[in-house]
Amino acid sequence: MTAIQIQIVRKTYRPKGETEAPLILKDLSIRLGSGEFACLVGPSGCGKTTLLNIAAGLDRDFEGSVRIETDTDKPHIGYVFQNPRLIPWRTVRENIELALPKEADPAYIDHLFEVVGLADAQNVFPERLSLGMSRRVALVRAFAVNPDLLLMDEPFVSLDPPTARRVRELVVTLWQERPHTVLFVTHDLREAIELADRLIFLSSQPTSVICDIPVDIPRLERNETAIETFRQQLYADHAVIRTLL
Numbered sequence: 001m002t003a004i005q006i007q008i009v010r011k012t013y014r015p016k017g018e019t020e021a022p023l024i025l026k027d028l029s030i031r032l033g034s035g036e037f038a039c040l041v042g043p044s045g046c047g048k049t050t051l052l053n054i055a056a057g058l059d060r061d062f063e064g065s066v067r068i069e070t071d072t073d074k075p076h077i078g079y080v081f082q083n084p085r086l087i088p089w090r091t092v093r094e095n096i097e098l099a100l101p102k103e104a105d106p107a108y109i110d111h112l113f114e115v116v117g118l119a120d121a122q123n124v125f126p127e128r129l130s131l132g133m134s135r136r137v138a139l140v141r142a143f144a145v146n147p148d149l150l151l152m153d154e155p156f157v158s159l160d161p162p163t164a165r166r167v168r169e170l171v172v173t174l175w176q177e178r179p180h181t182v183l184f185v186t187h188d189l190r191e192a193i194e195l196a197d198r199l200i201f202l203s204s205q206p207t208s209v210i211c212d213i214p215v216d217i218p219r220l221e222r223n224e225t226a227i228e229t230f231r232q233q234l235y236a237d238h239a240v241i242r243t244l245l
């Protein structure tokens with residue numbers, strides 16, 4: 001089981017040759033309990049990707065701390081980047097295998113390819129894939145490591161609606177099969193309500209958390225009507241949310 005505590009006092013990017021460094025993240029604190037599924041929602045450019053990179057340990061240039069509490073020796077972190085980042089000279093299957101820990105089960109990878117509808121595409125090179133297909137490969141890669149912590153940066157952008165729906169269901173199914181802690185970035189409030197236990201709303205820069213709201217609709221009851229009713233209630237209770245999206 002894996003929980004994460006992210007505490008950011010300040011995060012800036014210092015542009016080369018400039019003395020002024022705009023403050024991107026400020027006084028931001030997020031704790032995700034083990035097995036929790038949280039969506040980060042905030043305006044474009046507010047620092048969501050920056051926050052995921054910090055959570056992943058890819059960016060250590062900030063004031064603050066990231067603490068991962070886990071009962072495994074070395075927690076596996078899965079990261080679905082905004083851009084699928086496949087290696088062009090490796091086949092799709094090889095792209096996945098490169099990311100795998102030694103103990104990975106090849107049959108589970110086959111299962112993942114089946115679920116995302118790419119069982120027949122494993123031996124092709126990435127240039128033959130559409131962007132939507134590449135995104136689905138990136139999802140397989142993130143799940144294939146059997147993550148304890150899964151970070152997802154708008155993973156369904158540019159998927160057609162039926163595929164996006166199928167892949168959303170896949171994400172929830174896999175999360176329920178093997179519970180892991182998820183931090184998921186989206187601009188789509190309906191998607192966030194469908195997926196998350198918690199919605200964490202971020203302000204614009206300098207960015208911090210402006211509200212953190214549990215989604216208390218039972219998962220089996222998250223149909224379009226329930227999601228829309230919840231969304232309207234959110235807008236009614238927290239007028240600031242409308243200004244963020």
Ligand SMILES: Nc1ncnc2c1ncn2[C@@H]1O[C@H](COP(=O)(O)OP(=O)(O)OP(=O)(O)O)[C@@H](O)[C@H]1O
Nearest residue numbers: 013014015024042043044045046047048049050051
């Ligand atoms: N490597 C970098 N160097 C300088 N500035 C950067 C760098 N990466 C991001 N920024 C700036 O930091 C801010 C936050 O960027 P980030 O990509 O984290 O936002 P975001 O909320 O994920 O955006 P979007 O929703 O559009 O994907 C932006 O103003 C961006 O221009």
